Amino acid sequence: MGLVLMAVVLWGVGWWINMRLANGPRSETRLVQLAVPTIFGATLLAVWELLVHGLEVPLVILPAPSEIAVRFSSSLPILWADFTQTILKGALGGYVMGCLAGVLTAVLVDRSDFLRRGLLPVGNFAAALPIVGTAPILVMWYGFDWQSKAAVVVVMIFFPMLVNTVAGLRETDAMQRDLMQTYAASYWQSFFKLRLPVALPFIFNGLKISTTLALIGAIVAEFFGSPTVGMGFRISTSVGQLALDMVWAEIVVAAFAGSAFYGLVAALERALTFWHPSQRSRL
Amino acid sequence: MKTVMSFLAVLAVIVGFWYAACVPMNVKGLLDAAERAGEQVTPATARERRDAGAFGLVVGNTFVVSRSWSVDRPRLPAPHQVAIELWETTVQKKITSKRSLIYHGKVTLSATLLGFGIGTGLGILLAVGIVHSRVMDMSVMPWAIVSQTIPIIALAPMIIVVLYSIGVQGLLPKAIIAAYLSFFPVVVGMVKGLRSPDHMKLDLLITYNANTAQGFWKLRLPSSMPYLFASLKIGIAASLVGAIVGELPTGAVAGFGARLLAGSYYGQTVQIWSALFAAAILAAGLVALLGVMERLILNRMGVKA
Structure with a gap:
């Protein structure tokens, strides 16, 4: 009392x-x-x-923070192995591939008015879907190892990246485009010198949304089948053993990884889009 | 009109690509079946075929192409197989049947809506607190933002098991996960919305000698509506994902998540795809419903969309 x-x-x-x-x-x-x-x-x-x-x-309902900390420090090797498997291989691998695919597709889509009109509704629709549900299918196709987790991540972040990048590439106004034309700039010159920089804040918005999605995808995909290592695997088996301190330790890792990942992308954004009003106002 | 045409064209291309992808995806299973049936296939044994490329196999055995779209347990079912399964499990089954997708949909939908209601309600309350109390703003808001970068869905299996061990089961645990996922988008969006009136408007209310409550009901709440609906749409999609993931650890009893898990256990790919599409239709329907409500309410309030 x-x-x-x-x-x-x-x-x-x-x-x-x-x-x-x-x-x-x-x-x-x-x-x-x-x-x-x-x-x-x-x-x-x-x-x-x-x-x-x-x-x-009781421990099986809610462990105290001190118990979680003890478990965390005593099982560092396991946590590190899970971290490598899920975050570094699954989430990060999928993140890089998905972002590249999304941005490159957006550049293609942007060149054709027809594609933009047709693909954007599909992209907007797909952004609201429970894409996590494709996990069992992709696990079936690509096996239990990290490749299937990366595939889930790619599918999850492709459409947010696509929609954001397409929106960003349309952000230039007529004056700016005309100016590039008076300079006799080619398509790629005006792309790299004008439209890509203008699109960067939008692209980073997509990149930031995707960090969380990547972790969610990689962890949830492990619930459908995984090798005997990985954060999702550890969480679901530890829950089965009622070892809740281990579950919480994994959640601590996920929280740190998620915040660090997001922070890294945000820092990169500050470095690359320092000229944008939303960044300048913080100074 | 032009948009609709382009949309349909893109959709047709996607469906066509899907049909084409069925051939290389299903070729190995088909060849194994054909070999067992005594047909001539090249290369002749499963061992040799295992390392061969899918496209090479298709070229070497062109006779299987026509069978690619009607495999019993395909790696990739054809679109019409999924459509037929959807039709059979929704319209042609009794709603009370365990094999009816409507039955499973209802289970997932009720958890989603209950959770969405709880999460939205609490989210709005917290946002009101944050806007009106400086302490809450400074102490809670940074955590609300940080928590959005954390994959909270990892908590789902634990919430289910813990609640089960203290005797709560059924709808509520899934609803709590759904609520948890829709909570933070609503808080962040609503805080932004309640802060959206500019100084001119707030000053005007001061000149009217309006008190805080009047300012809230007559200015802040109405001007937060567009923000609220934007985050509600994100929230309901997140709630549905939460409800589906919440169904996974209960061991496949009922709901879309259970259908997905059972399908992946027993290799019933058509069942997975149909559950996936049913969930997608449900999500799109819910978001569209919120969109209609948004348009009606905002129009009535005279907000320019």
């Missing part, structure tokens, strides 16, 4: 500190803007820990 009470008190204290920080005079500074979510997250973790011990929640 004492632990539960402590959790409530801790929550109150954390919230009070955040109230003071957020409504205080320094709330616009960078330090405070970083501190507030950090305090919130830390309080949440502490409350979770205290409640699990205080209410004596």
Whole structure:
């Protein structure tokens, strides 16, 4: 009971500190803007820990953060093997192939008015579909190893990339295109010097959406069949063994991998599209 | 009109490509069957055929081409096989039958809609809190954004099993996963929408001496509607994916996810494809329904689309 009470008190204290920080005079500074979510997250973790011990929640329902951390550090080799199999091979391999395929198709589609008119509705339709459902088919075709996971990822991210890139390539206005024409620029010159740079913010939007989709595709595809390694495999078998601390450890890995992947693409975007208003306003 | 024509042409090309792809995809299985039936095939044994290219096999055994589109358990079923299966399992089966896709669709749809309702409701509430409270904005919003980069669907099997172990089963666990997936898009979109009125409009309300509640109901909520519908469309598609994935670990009882899993266990490819298309039609239908609602409501509110 004492632990539960402590959790409530801790929550109150954390919230009070955040109230003071957020409504205080320094709330616009960078330090405070970083501190507030950090305090919130830390309080949440502490409350979770205290409640699990205080209410004596069994391990098979919800392990405490400390138990997850112990499991995480004691099974680093397994987690690393799963990470390599699912993220580096399946998700990243599929991501590179799918993005390239999407962008190249978009360049082709953009050259023909007919194709754009016909393919875009198909692309928009496909973007809303539960494409994860193709996983059992692709696992059947490409076997249990990472190739089938990469294939699922390719199918999942192809259409978002296509739609975004096509939209981006149409973003130039008539004045800019005319200017290129007065320079006697060829198609590819005006493509590389004008239309591709203008399309970059759109392409990066697609790339950022695809990071999450890639991880989802690679993990879910493993539920339909996989070698005895991989994050999706580990999650489904550990759930079967009621080893929930292992499941949570894998989720921690997935969370870090997802955020790092997204952060990497976002950093690349900042480096390449520094001229765009949405990036400049942050300075 | 021109758009419709181009769309149909592209669709025809895709279907044609699909039919063509059936030939090399199914050739090995067909040749094995033909060999067992005592027909002359080149190369003669399955061992030699295993390493041969699919196109080479098709060229060497042109007689199998005509059979490619009516294989019993094909690697890639032809479009008409999928269409026939869809027709048989929707229209020609009783709705209560375990083999009816409508029955399975209903199971998935109810979980999707329940989850979508819960997720959207909570998402809107949290967005309202975030917009009106600076503390919540600063502490919760960064986490809401970070959580979108995390494959939360990995939690699905665990949620199912944990809820089962405390005695909750059936519709609710799937609905919770569906809710979880539709929750964050709605929060992020709704926060953006509730913040969309510019300073001029907010100042106008201040000159009217409007209080916060009036400002919310008369300005913020109406101007958030276009954003809300945009994220609702993302949310319902995510909910459906969540409900389908939520059906996987329960061991294939009912629903589209169960059909997919059972099909992949027993090599019933036609069943997988028909479940997939049924799910796709359902998703497109739900998104289209939201689109119609969006148009009606926004028109009535006088928002220019």
